Amino acid sequence: MTNDPDQIARIETYLSENLSPARFRHVMGVREVALTLAKRHGVDEAQAELAALLHDCVKERPNDELLGLAKRHGLQVDKHEQQMPDLLHGKVAPFVAAERFGVNDETVFDATRCHSTGAVEMGPLDQVLFVADFCEPSRPYTAAQDVRELAERDLEAAVLEVMQFKLRKTLLKKQPVHPDSFHAYNAWVDKRSRDEAD
Numbered sequence: 001m002t003n004d005p006d007q008i009a010r011i012e013t014y015l016s017e018n019l020s021p022a023r024f025r026h027v028m029g030v031r032e033v034a035l036t037l038a039k040r041h042g043v044d045e046a047q048a049e050l051a052a053l054l055h056d057c058v059k060e061r062p063n064d065e066l067l068g069l070a071k072r073h074g075l076q077v078d079k080h081e082q083q084m085p086d087l088l089h090g091k092v093a094p095f096v097a098a099e100r101f102g103v104n105d106e107t108v109f110d111a112t113r114c115h116s117t118g119a120v121e122m123g124p125l126d127q128v129l130f131v132a133d134f135c136e137p138s139r140p141y142t143a144a145q146d147v148r149e150l151a152e153r154d155l156e157a158a159v160l161e162v163m164q165f166k167l168r169k170t171l172l173k174k175q176p177v178h179p180d181s182f183h184a185y186n187a188w189v190d191k192r193s194r195d196e197a198d
């Protein structure tokens with residue numbers, strides 16, 4: 001599958017007009033890493049490109065707009081998301097992607113939905129986006145480079161590494177852990193130890 005160049009150009013224009021220059025650079029970095037990882041691990045590159053471009057498309061929308069979009073589309077909003085509507089940006093992105101750009105790929109949407117927290121069940125595209133979002137070259141932390149190298153060799157190990165890093169950061173900041181992150185982490189620790197035992 002290849003993406004329609006006009007559709008990609010329209011998404012890029014929207015991103016350049018709706019994101020800060022730093023976030024725009026982040027998204028372009030995520031695309032670059034997602035394409036590299038997709039190629040390396042046999043994941044559809046067109047889907048990886050779309051997921052990367054769309055994952056933060058509403059990241060800078062105001063809280064009331066995110067909550068409004070969620071409500072209009074019948075999305076269940078939990079108490080964490082009510083308090084921190086930014087948590088919704090990955091789940092709301094598919095609505096905007098469908099309405100504005102005619103994207104209708106549920107595999108791509110699943111990847112955007114779980115790109116911040118991870119999920120108990122993550123397909124290859126979910127993993128590529130989750131890891132690429134964390135380790136693209138403009139990320140300032142040194143762990144990004146390590147995770148990029150690990151992900152080239154072992155994508156699933158990189159997923160768990162990213163989950164651990166994010167959890168540690170949340171705990172150090174004394175912030176609440178979203179239940180999706182918590183459940184995802186436990187499931188992936190379990191999965192990895194089962195895989196190692198095999």
Ligand SMILES: [Fe+2]
Pocket residue numbers: 055056059089090115116
């Ligand atoms: Fe995000």
Ligand SMILES: [Fe+2]
Pocket residue numbers: 026030055056133
């Ligand atoms: Fe991102």
